[in-house]
Amino acid sequence: MIEHTILITGGAGFIGSHLTRFFVKKYPQYKIINLDKLTYAGNLENLRDVENEANYVFVKGDICDVNLLNELFERNKFSAIIHCAAESHVDRSIADPLAFLQTNIIGTASLLLTAKKYWNMDYSDKVFYHISTDEVYGSLNDTGFFTEETRYDPRSPYSASKASSDHIVRAFYHTYNLPIKISNCSNNYGPFHFPEKLIPLCIHNILNNKPLPVYGKGENVRDWLFVEDHVRAIDTIFHKGKVGETYNIGGHNEWTNITLVKELCRQMDEKLGREKGESKKLITYVKDRAGHDLRYAIDATKLKNELGWVPSLQFEEGLSKTIDWYLSNELWLNDVTSGQYKNYYEEQYHKR
Ligand code: NAD
Ligand code: TYD
Numbered sequence: 001m002i003e004h005t006i007l008i009t010g011g012a013g014f015i016g017s018h019l020t021r022f023f024v025k026k027y028p029q030y031k032i033i034n035l036d037k038l039t040y041a042g043n044l045e046n047l048r049d050v051e052n053e054a055n056y057v058f059v060k061g062d063i064c065d066v067n068l069l070n071e072l073f074e075r076n077k078f079s080a081i082i083h084c085a086a087e088s089h090v091d092r093s094i095a096d097p098l099a100f101l102q103t104n105i106i107g108t109a110s111l112l113l114t115a116k117k118y119w120n121m122d123y124s125d126k127v128f129y130h131i132s133t134d135e136v137y138g139s140l141n142d143t144g145f146f147t148e149e150t151r152y153d154p155r156s157p158y159s160a161s162k163a164s165s166d167h168i169v170r171a172f173y174h175t176y177n178l179p180i181k182i183s184n185c186s187n188n189y190g191p192f193h194f195p196e197k198l199i200p201l202c203i204h205n206i207l208n209n210k211p212l213p214v215y216g217k218g219e220n221v222r223d224w225l226f227v228e229d230h231v232r233a234i235d236t237i238f239h240k241g242k243v244g245e246t247y248n249i250g251g252h253n254e255w256t257n258i259t260l261v262k263e264l265c266r267q268m269d270e271k272l273g274r275e276k277g278e279s280k281k282l283i284t285y286v287k288d289r290a291g292h293d294l295r296y297a298i299d300a301t302k303l304k305n306e307l308g309w310v311p312s313l314q315f316e317e318g319l320s321k322t323i324d325w326y327l328s329n330e331l332w333l334n335d336v337t338s339g340q341y342k343n344y345y346e347e348q349y350h351k352r
Contacts, residue, residue, distance in 0.1 A: 002055070005031045007078045009063050009111065010085030012036040014193050015131065015227055017046035019084065022231045024050045031055050033076060036085065037062045037103075040340055045332060046192045063107035066114065073118040080127045081115055082238065083108065089196050090135075090158045091348055094290055097157035104161035105168070112172045119178075129181045129238055130169040134223070134250065135159035136184060139293035146184075147299045148246045155291050166246075179243040183234065186250035186298045189318065190227035191325040195337055196344065198222075199319075202261055203326045204333055206268045206279045213349055216288035218258025221295040225251040226318040229311040236309045250298025251311040258283075263316070267323055286352040 004027075011020040011034030024032050036042045038060055050056050061068045063085050072078075085107060087093065087100045108130065115128050137146040138153030154163040172178040193200040202212050233249045241247060255263075265279035272279075303309045313321075326333055337345075 001029060002031045003029045004079045005033065005076050006080045006082060007033050007035060007072065007076070008082045008084065009035050010042070010083075012038060012042035012044055012046055012058075013084065013088070014041070014046075015188055015230060016084035017043075017192055018190070018227045018231045019082065019234055020047060020056070021050050022228075022235065024053050024056045026235070028055050031057070033057045033059060033072070033078075035059045035061055035063065035072065039087075040344075041088065041194050043192075043336060045335070064102060064110055066110050069110060069114040073114055078115075078118075079125055080129065080238070081111060082129045082131065082234065083111055084131045086162070088158070090156045091196070091289065092344075093156055093158035093161070095347070097161075100157050100161040104158075105164045108165040109168050112169065112178065116172065116176055116178055121177075123177060123179045127179050127181060127238070127243065128169070128172075129183075129234070130166065131234065132166050132182055132184045133159065133162050134184050134186045134248065134296050134298050135293065136163040136166055137296075140295040140297055142295070145297045145299035146248060148184075148248055148302055155293060173244050181237055181241050181243060182246040183237050184246065184248050184298075185230050185233070186223040186225050186296060188227045188230050189224050190322050191329070192332075193227070193322075195333065195341070198257065198260070199264065199322065200326065200333075202264050203268070203323055204337060206265060206282060207272075207326075207330075207333075209282065211284040212261055212265075212282045213284055213286045213352065214258055214261055215286060215292060218256060218261065218285065219294075220257050220292055221254050221297070222257070222260075223250050223252070223254050223297045224260075224315060224318075225249065225253065225311060226313045226321075229313060232312070233303060233309045236307050237303070240307050247303045247307070248298050248300050249303060249309075250300045251315075252298075252300075253311075253315050254295070254297050255315070263319065264323070267316075267320055271323060271327065286349070
């Protein structure tokens with residue numbers, strides 16, 4: 001007996017696929033419809049283990065396609081939307097900002113308008129849950145943390161597009177009473193992470209003895225959270241979070257990029273049976289990212305105190321699990337790094 005039909009957008013991407021798998025398996029009484037455009041970042045291989053489950057349906061399509069959204073809402077009585085679809089990589093947003101504004105802003109607004117139209121003021125047991133990022137808060141210096149009260153100060157086209165979508169989601173709550181929730185999470189890592197992002201890129205390059213491109217001096221700080229911990233937080237907020245509220249998600253796990261890359265090298269030397277210090281020789285300092293945010297750090301006290309969520313995994317352990325996954329899934333890695341990725345890599349790194 002189906003209790004809820006939930007639309008997950010971007011379910012073939014990194015976080016979306018972990019979330020989709022988690023919901024499909026944990027809640028057989030929910031029907032999960034995954035709407036994904038399958039951009040370079042979307043990959044149905046990420047969901048092979050659940051693709052035949054009775055409570056799972058995949059729909060290929062664009063969240064900006066209002067006709068398709070109307071059709072989907074006509075055919076299904078969605079009680080919830082968990083909106084993960086986005087263009088998500090800062091470097092790509094520097095090269096091509098319009099794609100980010102289109103999907104992250106217009107796509108989010110299209111979903112909001114369609115939900116408003118079909119829910120037609122009957123908001124009981126409905127929720128529009130928008131998945132966002134800590135990058136909307138801008139950049140910290142050496143001290144302090146982002147709380148839910150921190151003023152938005154996005155600095156990249158990516159973070160500006162996410163900040164804009166957060167504002168529009170909140171506007172629909174205040175103006176039309178649409179029942180929304182938002183969470184802003186720190187940097188995720190784990191299996192199925194597309195190798196344009198720092199951790200999987202370094203794993204891939206260490207494996208292939210290629211340079212490890214560290215931007216600037218490697219002193220920028222990110223607060224890393226294992227993707228399955230993020231998914232548990234989303235599950236908690238989805239079921240127990242208050243409508244209209246925002247929750248920050250993070251693991252109090254700050255690393256400078258250079259220390260992180262060295263830790264990856266250390267663990268991979270051990271796992272690959274390489275001489276101690278060998279992979280570290282691949283570290284190459286390259287031209288800094290334009291407008292590179294110095295430090296992100298999340299204060300997740302509200303989520304802990306109000307809903308009882310805390311991260312489950314220590315970083316070294318999470319990193320080890322992640323490396324093991326990539327080592328056992330070289331086919332996946334080779335597949336996503338062939339074709340288009342090669343052109344991106346040339347463009348992005350050979351100019352630096
Ligand atoms: P991702 O790039 O791995 O996946 C994005 C997915 O969205 C892909 O499957 C892609 O095909 C799909 N998509 C893109 N444009 C689409 C469109 N127009 N219509 C339908 N589908 C489309 O991203 P991710 O890292 O999994 O991030 C998911 C969400 O979480 C994003 O909203 C991102 O801003 C947010 N977030 C990410 C992180 C992180 O560290 N990765 C941290 C905090 C928040
Ligand atoms: P990234 O994984 O792109 O996430 P975000 O920009 O959303 O934080 O980058 C993480 C950090 O690593 C960021 O400070 C930029 C840096 N970085 C490098 O030094 N080299 C690289 O090749 C990449 C992709 C990122």
